[in-house]
Amino acid sequence: MKQYLILVSFILTFNFASAQNKLYSSNKSDVSFFSKTPLQDIDAKNTRANSIINLSNRDLVVRIPVSSFQFKNKLMQEHFNENYLESEKFPYATFKGKIIEDLELSKPGVYSVNASGILTIHGVDQERKFSGKITVAENKLVLETAFDVMLIDHKIDIPKLVFKKIAEKIAVSASLNYIPYKK
């Protein structure tokens, strides 16, 4: 959380003059993940993610409160928080990165983009590159992306007993709506 604030304040202070109207923050978000195995399908949704995107230097930060993932099965939700993601110890999943392409994102249009940066889940950092799509409209921005997360990459242990019920590779999809950031 602190790091995130520092990053945001960094973005705010150093780019304030030029970037104030180029800073977009998410006002609506939808992040979900799927785990698919022959024995069991698990999916969970989170609408509490927050993100800031800086159009002038194409910095991108996303922060997802882990305990806000909603499962249909509340016992699964408890196990997800207690045993797998340990959300009290690691309350947020974050991505801090940069959009690689040098695009003029203030012009309306649809752009396919790549972003590289650090994905932190379960307290474990991973250098990742994601591809997605940005739709720019008047004072509005939509970022959509889908990617996989390997549990082993983030030191999320699955006990042998339930190994066949939880996929090793979790499919994540996210859709974030942005509006110009107001102080």
Added chain:
Amino acid sequence: MKLVSDSNEVFVRTATFKARRIINGHSVETVGKNNLDFIISHRFDRLNRGFEEFFGLDAATNRLGLEYGINDRFMIGMGRSSFQKVFDYFTKYKLIRQSTGSINIPVSVTLFGGYAIRTQKTVPQLSAFNRSSYTAQILIARKFSEAFSLQISPTLIHRNRADIFTDNRTVFASGIGGRMKLTKRTSINGEYNYVLPNQINDNYKNNLAFSFDLETGGHVFQLLFTNSYGMTERQFITETDGSWGSGDIHFGFNISRTFSFEKKKKVNP
């Protein structure tokens, strides 16, 4: 600096206890929405029965219970104990949930109300009214850390007819219980139910219990030692006659299995 909607996040502390029971008494936890818990509990006879009775394992009482979550705060449950052939029915409501973040609440509070009736035949046969008892509890718990939780449970038990004529029919007590996590899936629990003085016969003892909890997916196993034979509030709070000091200790276990009635999507083969 204000950061959009972002600093408004509320973190509800979940899983203060693993099971719906600390050991004998109820914990602040309720069953999740549309989940059904099936609980099988056993209490064996006293350890001090010695080798001939295989330290109490030759005899046992059981309680079979079903608990269902109407929503994530409100649940109903029922059970049937072989000891005194008691049927019990109860509801629990999670009034306050401990949380941090923009809403800071230091404790979780759950209200408990229960009714129990003995159905064992006696001579003379008592009326249903005289075999009934009622329990009300305010369960207050705090998860101090990931590993350590503590609960106090002010309790009121009313028996329409006490077994000993001189006993109060309405008894005030307070439980205290806690758990210490050993690993992510195991914990040690302790529970003590203190009955306020001058209410019941001196031969009755306060209930004290220790358990080892093991959680595996949908199951929670609690292996326990306690000085009471019964598993309903009236029995273990106001009618415990075993004493730890003289070895009247019962080995027992609670096994709870959770079934989920979420709407299942079709699984592609």
